Amino acid sequence: MIYAYIRVSTDKQTVENQRFEILKYSSSKRIHVDEWIEETVSGNKRSEDRKLGKVLTDLKKNDILIVSELSRLGRNLMEVMSILNNCMVKESKVYAIKEGYELGNNISSKVLAFAFSLSAEIERNLISQRTKEAMARMKSEGLPIGRPAGSLSKQTKLTGKEATIRELLDKKVGVSTIGRILGVNRLTVESYIRTRKLRED
Structure with missing residues (x-):
């Protein structure tokens, strides 16, 4: 399948140029486009909350976006890097016309995948550092740290994504990579896999 995705941020913009x-x-x-996906929505909205999310879920090996x-x-x-990495894991391709990228199973894509991985690692480290600093400050000010007892929600960022996680695990995708694909921390993925028993120990 070949998908064409068009997005504009406001109804004052036109999809015709894209x-x-x-x-x-x-x-x-x-090449022939099999399915056109158009939507008017801010790019700040998460991909899974847009029509794009369904396309990314449906993408299969050798499909093109x-x-x-x-x-x-x-x-x-x-998020863009996570989406591209997700497509590469699925062995589907992304063609970005303006940038001249044809991302798939080739050496340039693998170099980009390494860059994505490195950038994600740096971002995680920065987030971790900011979190530690914030917790240290709260502790020094005598503020409570963590959730109150019994307040943990049954809903998590990964709720409803069991099938995707199982599929990635079956393809031997690492937990860290799954975390990047789904936009969560590796520890969150590990905890979810363990509590939902998605993988045999």
Whole structure:
């Protein structure tokens, strides 16, 4: 399947420019777009809360997702990188026309995947450091740290994603990579796998 994804932020913008770019590109490559996905939504909204989320879930090996530019996937760099990494794990391809990227199973994509991984690791370290500093400050001010007893919600960031996690585990994808794909910490994934018994010990 070949998907074309078009996103505009407001109803005052038009999808026609993006559609034209994709049609021109697909014509030059002699490929046919099987499904067009259009939506008017801010790129700050999480991909899973957009039509894009279903497309990313449906993507299979050798499927292609075409966008006029990478910013259509999201405005947050880490989310865009996570989406691209997710596509590479699935062995599907992403074509970004403006940047001239054709990301798939090739050496340039693997280099980018390494860059994504490194950037995600740096981001996690920064978040960890900020968290430690905040907790140290709260402790020094005598403020309570952590959730009150019995306040843990049954809903988590991974609720409803058991099937995706099982599929990735079956493909021998590491827990850290699953965390990056789903936008959560590795420890969150490990805890979810353990409590839901998604993997045999």
